[in-house]
Amino acid sequence: LRVNQEEVPENCSNIQDEEQDSDISKHRQKIAENRDQMRTNVIQEIMKTERVYIKHLKDICENESLRLVVARIMKLEYTHKTCFTFKKCLQSTLQEPPFLVGAVGNAQEGFAIYSEYCNNHPSACIELSKLMKQGKYRHFFEACRLLQQMIDIAIDGFLLTPVQKICKYPLQLAELLKYTTQEH
Numbered sequence: 001l002r003v004n005q006e007e008v009p010e011n012c013s014n015i016q017d018e019e020q021d022s023d024i025s026k027h028r029q030k031i032a033e034n035r036d037q038m039r040t041n042v043i044q045e046i047m048k049t050e051r052v053y054i055k056h057l058k059d060i061c062e063n064e065s066l067r068l069v070v071a072r073i074m075k076l077e078y079t080h081k082t083c084f085t086f087k088k089c090l091q092s093t094l095q096e097p098p099f100l101v102g103a104v105g106n107a108q109e110g111f112a113i114y115s116e117y118c119n120n121h122p123s124a125c126i127e128l129s130k131l132m133k134q135g136k137y138r139h140f141f142e143a144c145r146l147l148q149q150m151i152d153i154a155i156d157g158f159l160l161t162p163v164q165k166i167c168k169y170p171l172q173l174a175e176l177l178k179y180t181t182q183e184h
Contacts, residue, residue, distance in 0.1 A: 039179035046172045047091065053165050056158065059150045076162050079113045114166040121163055128156055 057077035131137040132155075141155045150158075 035179050035181070039176065042172070042176045042179055046176065049168070049172070053161065056151070056161055059148050073117070073159065073162065076113060076117055111166070111169070114162060117162050118166065121159065124159055125156060128159065132156075 054077070057073060132141070145152075145155070
């Protein structure tokens with residue numbers, strides 16, 4: 001749209017095109033930076049929840065008295081501590097350039113242990129329920145929790161934690177994938 005009828009010099013439109021191209025380039029750069037920052041935030045959040053989760057597993061497993069009741073959870077804690085490299089894979093992706101391309105996808109074998117745990121969870125809850133009907137066990141478990149300075153949830157809540165955690169992984173990984181470029 002021209003305001004006046006004078007001819008616009010040829011080089012003036014070229015300058016406008018260059019400015020538009022520059023603005024578009026800056027906008028794309030900003031979008032890429034935002035995506036990278038969001039991806040980093042997602043990875044850090046997953047790592048934070050992983051640290052808390054592993055601490056809960058460790059708290060339960062280090063308490064000798066609770067070991068009799070939570071033998072299956074000990075297997076999960078052992079797997080996370082020694083074999084399962086999910087947390088290490090996440091940490092490696094934050095390095096520049098990423099240390100292990102596709103490392104998170106390669107950690108899937110470590111998740112197989114959850115199948116056994118989740119399948120056995122109902123029977124563990126039944127067993128725990130039988131024990132909790134006796135006051136001495138209820139007081140004993142609470143004393144163990146206090147001695148270990150564990151968070152204030154009932155012992156059956158601790159048994160449920162791995163079941164809840166395995167359900168969160170797909171959501172967290174979907175969020176990570178949302179901010180990961182196709183080339184990564």
